[in-house]
Amino acid sequence: MDHKQVVTERLAALGISLSAQEIDLLAKAHASLQKWETIVQKMLQPESEPAVTFHAKVEG
Amino acid sequence: MAQTSAQLAYLSLAEVSNLLAKRELSPVEVTQAMLDRITALDSRLHSYYTVFSAEALRAAREAEAQIKAGKYLGPMHGVPVAIKDIYESGPTTCGSKLRKDYVAKDDCTSVKKLKQAGSIVLGKLATYEFALGLPTLASHFQPARNPWNTDIDPGGSSSGSGAAVAAGLAYGAMGSDTGGSIRWPAFCCSIVGMKATYGRVSRAGVFPLSWNLDHTGPMTRTVRDCALMLQACAGYDPLDPASANEPVPDYSAKLGHDIKGMRIGIPRNLFMANCDKEILASFEKAVTQMSTLGAKVTDVESISFGDLWAFFWPTLAADAAAYHLEDMKKRPNDYNPDLRLTLAMGSLVSATGYLQAQRVRDQLRREMLKQLEAIDLFMLPTTGFLPGRIRAQPAEGMFISEENFSIYTPIFNVTGFPALSVPCGFSASGLPIGFQLAGKPFDETTVFQAGYAYEQAAGWYKQHPAL
Numbered sequence: 001m002d003h004k005q006v007v008t009e010r011l012a013a014l015g016i017s018l019s020a021q022e023i024d025l026l027a028k029a030h031a032s033l034q035k036w037e038t039i040v041q042k043m044l045q046p047e048s049e050p051a052v053t054f055h056a057k058v059e060g
Numbered sequence: 061m062a063q064t065s066a067q068l069a070y071l072s073l074a075e076v077s078n079l080l081a082k083r084e085l086s087p088v089e090v091t092q093a094m095l096d097r098i099t100a101l102d103s104r105l106h107s108y109y110t111v112f113s114a115e116a117l118r119a120a121r122e123a124e125a126q127i128k129a130g131k132y133l134g135p136m137h138g139v140p141v142a143i144k145d146i147y148e149s150g151p152t153t154c155g156s157k158l159r160k161d162y163v164a165k166d167d168c169t170s171v172k173k174l175k176q177a178g179s180i181v182l183g184k185l186a187t188y189e190f191a192l193g194l195p196t197l198a199s200h201f202q203p204a205r206n207p208w209n210t211d212i213d214p215g216g217s218s219s220g221s222g223a224a225v226a227a228g229l230a231y232g233a234m235g236s237d238t239g240g241s242i243r244w245p246a247f248c249c250s251i252v253g254m255k256a257t258y259g260r261v262s263r264a265g266v267f268p269l270s271w272n273l274d275h276t277g278p279m280t281r282t283v284r285d286c287a288l289m290l291q292a293c294a295g296y297d298p299l300d301p302a303s304a305n306e307p308v309p310d311y312s313a314k315l316g317h318d319i320k321g322m323r324i325g326i327p328r329n330l331f332m333a334n335c336d337k338e339i340l341a342s343f344e345k346a347v348t349q350m351s352t353l354g355a356k357v358t359d360v361e362s363i364s365f366g367d368l369w370a371f372f373w374p375t376l377a378a379d380a381a382a383y384h385l386e387d388m389k390k391r392p393n394d395y396n397p398d399l400r401l402t403l404a405m406g407s408l409v410s411a412t413g414y415l416q417a418q419r420v421r422d423q424l425r426r427e428m429l430k431q432l433e434a435i436d437l438f439m440l441p442t443t444g445f446l447p448g449r450i451r452a453q454p455a456e457g458m459f460i461s462e463e464n465f466s467i468y469t470p471i472f473n474v475t476g477f478p479a480l481s482v483p484c485g486f487s488a489s490g491l492p493i494g495f496q497l498a499g500k501p502f503d504e505t506t507v508f509q510a511g512y513a514y515e516q517a518a519g520w521y522k523q524h525p526a527l
Contacts, residue, residue, distance in 0.1 A: 006408075007408060010407065010408055011404065011407070014385065014388075014389070014407055015389045016388050016389055016392065016404060016407065017392065018392065018400070018404060022400070022401060022404065025401060025460065026401065026404055026405060026408065026460070028460075029401075029405040029408065029460040030408050032460070033374060033405070033408055033409060033410075033413065035370075036369070036370035036371070036373070036374055036413075037370075037374075037410070037412075037413045037416065039366065039367060039370035039371075040370050040371050040413070040416045040417055040420050041416060043363075043367060043370075043371075043420045043423070044416060044419055044420060044423070045423055048419040048420065048422060048423045049419060049422060050415050050418030050419045050421075050422060051272065051418045051419075051421045051422040051425070
């Protein structure tokens with residue numbers, strides 16, 4: 001994967017403009033994000049649900 | 061008063077509170093002494109962005125009149141405290157050029173509660189930019205300095221809170237903690253910091269960094285002081301969607317109770333691989349001290365630091381990126397370079413990556429709740445590194461692609477458990493060291509009990525920086 005290209009396209013889609021030097025640094029960060037996703041994937045148990053689940057609440 | 065200015069400044073919050081209650085000290089006297097000390101010392105420490113001199117003295121006169129009239133409000137009545145500059149109250153800059161002229165229309169809930177308890181608010185305290193971006197000498201706002209060595213970072217993001225409390229420029233301060241921003245500066249400045257349970261202290265009117273990781277809480281020089289200050293600001297707030305409608309216990313109730321038989325678990329796998337040797341040595345002495353006091357200390361299983369970082373850091377960065385998206389589009393150059401890069405990194409986190417991280421997070425919370433059936437508390441170093449010199453220029457990219465920032469606090473942000481940092485010594489270079497105790501959700505009382513037992517036995521709280 002060309003991290004620099006992914007970063008450039010993603011930031012353009014969001015409307016964020018940064019310098020070429022910053023894009024280079026973010027390309028490294030994108031590689032780290034990919035690595036961290038792999039680590040997380042290995043930790044996952046099939047039955048896990050995300051912590052963002054909403055809990056219905058009865059008002060009044 | 062027969063005390064010198066420094067003696068008065070370094071009385072504990074509880075001691076000042078007792079003197080005020082007995083009318084042996086007046087709120088005006090102690091507030092004026094604090095304001096004089098800020099004037100004398102803070103040009104070197106830069107812990108305050110704004111000092112509310114006139115408002116504080118007015119509130120002190122009112123407190124004095126109330127106490128004289130027998131209308132004593134409790135332990136915080138007449139006690140001077142200060143507030144991190146991300147809490148809405150007067151000028152609220154968040155340490156950023158983007159908010160340099162912003163003035164809050166009203167006080168946020170925590171400040172209101174402290175004032176209702178009779179506290180005197182001295183002013184607003186320095187913060188890392190938006191509670192995240194590391195400050196440098198080139199930042200828009202001067203970074204706060206560490207009172208133990210003014211070339212050194214006081215930790216953050218509640219940097220001014222740590223520096224002001226350690227330097228005797230307030231008896232307590234409010235901080236915020238998304239990944240350790242109360243406990244890390246507490247470690248760096250040799251003070252006590254409590255990140256209470258998620259939902260325990262209102263976040264309403266506190267500038268968000270990550271909605272689901274943000275916690276608020278007090279920072280003080282002693283554990284008892286921390287319990288007193290938490291008592292004043294804890295409680296349900298309908299203005300905060302995450303606020304917990306749980307009863308507020310007496311946080312001082314178990315201070316002084318022994319800890320014989322208390323079960324303490326050490327999650328060594330989290331910190332052994334990358335903890336500084338001096339920090340580790342001080343921590344092990346603290347563990348021995350807890351055993352000597354009667355606690356039953358055992359090692360417990362834990363995820364590694366690398367595993368924690370893999371889901372914590374993208375979660376925080378993505379949340380922050382979402383909040384700051386509009387300003388990143390319109391005014392990116394008004395952010396300091398380090399924060400701009402971190403926010404841009406957060407915008408690269410994928411939706412699936414974010415949700416998988418939340419799944420692992422909930423998995424971990426459940427596993428650690430299960431562990432808390434067999435133990436009462438977790439104990440571990442607060443961080444694995446000593447703070448460095450305040451940098452002249454941004455170290456662009458330092459944070460965003462590496463996981464060498466060995467801070468062990470985020471595990472209690474992702475789980476929401478209450479966690480306290482307590483001083484436990486100094487490095488050979490004279491920099492403070494501390495450790496964390498964390499317990500069951502809403503059981504801050506037991507965390508305080510153990511922290512107090514250690515603090516009183518070890519006595520580090522008696523040491524203050526030479527200023």
